[in-house]
Amino acid sequence: MRIDRLRLFEVNLPLVHGFETSSHRKTGLTHLLVEATEADGRVGWGEIASPADPFYGPETTATAWTIAERYLVPAAVGATWETPEELESRWYRIRGHEFAKAGFSIAAWDLHARSAGLSLASSLGGTRTEVTAGVSLGIEPTVDELLTQVARQVDSGYSRVKLKIAPGWDVAPVRAVRAAYPELDLHVDANGAYADTDETASVMRSLDAQGLTMIEQPYAPRDFVAHARLQRTLSTPICLDESIVDVADLHTMLTLDAGRVLNIKVSRMGGLTAARRAHDIAQDAxxxxWCGGMHEFGVGRAANVAISSLPNFTLPSDVSGSDKYYARDVVVPPVLADQGVVQVPVSPGLGHVVDVDWVRQNATRILDTAAAAV
Incomplete structure (x- = not known):
């Protein structure tokens, strides 16, 4: 297998509803789409879902474009490979930049699955035919507005709701949602916004009393010791997200008992190969x-659905329908949820067709190796 042409699209889509976390608010997303064309004309797609600003992690859309243009595109074009792992080995010397790597990994896996006539889920070893989806809700101006958003998602059939929290927006909104929905699968996500203090410990104990499925990433990404210390005081499992960039981090989490649930993000871990490996290690332990999301467009969302079909994804994943985020997605058909359940595609590759015309209409810049070669 050989990739003869690569195109990189920087695409902006507005969100149907603004989304606020502990660090910032966003009303639209700019992601990079990777189109890889093999020698026989077969096409695979990937998505680089890095945020525009360095608040979730150090990568941004701008840094991802630079790394892709200078290093990943030259490493992929013209390379001969049989498996996605073999192609990914061509950029092993690049430290970090997992989001950028993930986009090329997804494209390679899509090509690999299509060439074998397999769905991406089957190619990865997935066993599920459907995935239970959850939704993630941002910080709202008022508790009443948050309750309105929760009601909308529950009425749509979603059985798990994740609430973003931050200092000053934590116990009161969670208590209000729990009072309104005593049986709801509910968890919270701080995105590392809290300091390791006695005041934080008190907040976490109050949240511990709310019957949550998990408390996600309360402390900074590298502070495994603080997470381990907090976990010993709580009955609610701590889930790590930003802390787990590679499998070495996962081994640290397991050794220290710094978390008892793992959020696997394909983007954060550098692609589908690394995500599958993390799944296997966690399963053995x-x-x-569950699969977390970065408000992916349909390409990245379809990859998340595929990885979520693996057997140890036993908790609802952030693979809710595209229509929750975008009025019109970049794939046809869009990823849809019916009563909180997403069907795993069975057609080859990602199982969706990319609307290239729509991608081009919303692209703010395009890199095309074919044009560069002329």
Whole structure:
């Protein structure tokens, strides 16, 4: 297998509803789409879902474009490979930049699955035919507005809701949602916004009393010791997200008991190969996993659905329908949820067709190796 042409699209889509976390608010997303064309004309797609600003992690859309243009595109074009792992080995010397790598990894896996006539889920070893989806809700101006958003998602059939929290927006909104929905699968996500203090410990104990499925990433990404210390005081499992960039981080989490649930993000871990490996390690350790999201467009969302079909994804994943985020997605058909359940595609590759015309209409810049070669 050989990739003869690569195109990189920087695409902006507005969100149907603004989304606020502990660090910032966004009303639209700019992601990079990777189109890889093999020698026989077969096409695979990937998505680089890095945020525009360095608040979730150090990568941004701008840094991802630079790394892709200078290093990943030259490493991929013209390379001969049989498996996605073999192609990914061509950029092993690049430290970090997992989001950028993930986009090329997804494209390679899409090509690999299509060439074998397999769905991406089957190619990865997935066993599920459907995935239970959850939704993630941002910080709202008022508790009443948050309750309105929760009601909308529950009425749509979603059985798990994740609430973003931050200092000053934590116990009160969670208590209000729990009072309104006593049986709801509910968890919270701080995105590392809290300092390791006695005041934080008190907040976490109050949240611990709310019957949550998990408390996600309360402390900074590298502070495994603080997470381990907090976990010993709580009955609610701590879930790590930003802390787990590679499998070495996962081994640290397991050794220290710094978390008892793992959020696997394909983007954060550098692609589908690394995500599958993390799944296998967590499964062997008896740690349940779920797939987190970065408000991906349909390409990245379809990859998330595929990885979520693996057996140890036993908790609802952030693979809710595209229509929750975008009025019109970049794939046809869009990823849809019916009563909170997403069907795993069975057609080859990602199982969706990319609307290239729509991608081009919303692209703010395009890199095309074919044009560069002329």
């Amino acid at each position: 008896g740690v349940p996993v």
